[in-house]
């Protein structure tokens with residue numbers, strides 16, 4: 001076990017699988033009889049989902065109890081807690097919700113007596129006796145909202161590019177500022193959006209335990225909505241979401257093609273907003289760039305603060321590598337830190353992954369990580385991204401911003417919105433690629449180079465005059481400063497301005 005423990009963060013699933021297959025060979029565990037209590041129903045749910053063998057291994061001997069909106073799980077030790085937390089937390093939440101009919105949080109209670117039993121349990125000599133963990137006084141209680149883990153704002157490493165996001169998250173926790181409501185984070189994968197959402201929920205709860213805070217992914221929101229509709233039980237669904245003080249919804253782009261859920265979400269949003277409660281959202285794109293969002297939803301999303309999450313710059317990436325390495329007990333030289341920070345630049349998640357890889361190697365071989373070993377170990381993670389956006393991406397993204405199709409931009413259509421979108425796309429191509437005017441014309445169905453020159457001049461003039469442009473977005477008139485339009489499209493393309 002001592003050998004396994006240091007590696008848990010690295011290939012935990014493999015460790016679990018090996019451990020499971022090892023323990024499953026032992027026929028030393030009796031089934032707990034399932035009765036009709038909520039706890040038994042939760043266990044039945046688990047049994048149904050993971051099958052008898054795994055159930056016997058992980059859950060049959062555990063005591064559980066429901067308390068208000070929490071399912072308390074009595075575990076023999078923190079190792080078991082870690083295993084369950086990493087591998088079965090979502091399933092436990094599901095089991096709890098399916099029994100109680102509403103969302104429940106999970107709290108783990110480490111029980112000293114159960115610990116002794118657990119030590120005996122894996123010894124073959126005791127195999128014939130089924131053990132049951134007796135009830136005992138809890139010594140550790142986790143009490144955070146469902147699914148938010150241990151994220152907090154102090155663990156979020158701040159640099160020039162994510163300072164704004166961190167500051168907004170702090171303000172959201174500490175004040176009732178209207179400025180930050182709703183607070184909408186958007187950006188590419190692995191840049192810390194979920195971290196901030198969960199941290200806001202956790203810290204708000206810590207500061208004020210009487211507040212009702214909820215973190216949920218848009219996918220779970222949709223599933224709960226669909227289930228409630230099928231069960232004709234919208235009242236409890238609405239009560240669950242509309243009575244909260246802070247609602248954090250992750251991955252809202254998931255709602256894009258789900259009109260029914262969007263409608264319900266809009267109503268949820270309105271009722272929370274009217275009650276002056278807080279809403280925090282995260283998505284992979286700017287709200288105006290998510291296709292198939294209704295106009296009313298988009299206008300609500302942009303009514304507060306919309307903040308782009310970006311990959312931290314080199315100096316902050318270095319800080320992230322240093323801090324994450326030191327938290328894993330890994331000591332690395334400055335040249336290794338710099339190599340990792342310089343070469344893994346796609347997401348913080350990958351940066352974390354690189355440090356974990358180095359840490360795993362260090363633990364396995366008990367050798368210092370040198371620059372050349374780091375180069376070898378993370379060679380598959382080294383970013384191979386070309387930072388220049390391609391022409392097709394620029395045309396598609398601009399078309400989507402204006403809610404027209406890319407083929408309309410390539411056509412001869414002269415409608416006002418199409419023509420404005422085309423000019424903006426031509427301007428962006430000119431500014432961000434090496435394409436000549438005739439080549440840009442070629443990207444738009446063979447337009448003449450003078451048409452491109454005119455379009456670029458027109459946009460430049462509008463920018464210089466800080467002019468407002470207007471267009472029709474899904475039939476509704478919109479107007480915005482040209483600079484803001486260019487910025488939003490550029491942000492979605494990850495173009496630095």
Ligand SMILES: Nc1ncnc2c1ncn2[C@@H]1O[C@H](COP(=O)(O)OP(=O)(O)OP(=O)(O)O)[C@@H](O)[C@H]1O
Nearest residue numbers: 155156157158188189190191192193194195348349
């Ligand atoms: N600035 C930061 N400081 C410390 N850790 C960070 C930072 N940014 C991201 N992370 C860590 O990187 C990992 C990925 O972050 P997270 O899951 O929040 O990304 P995300 O933007 O929500 O990604 P996705 O869109 O794929 O869900 C997490 O472990 C998170 O704690």
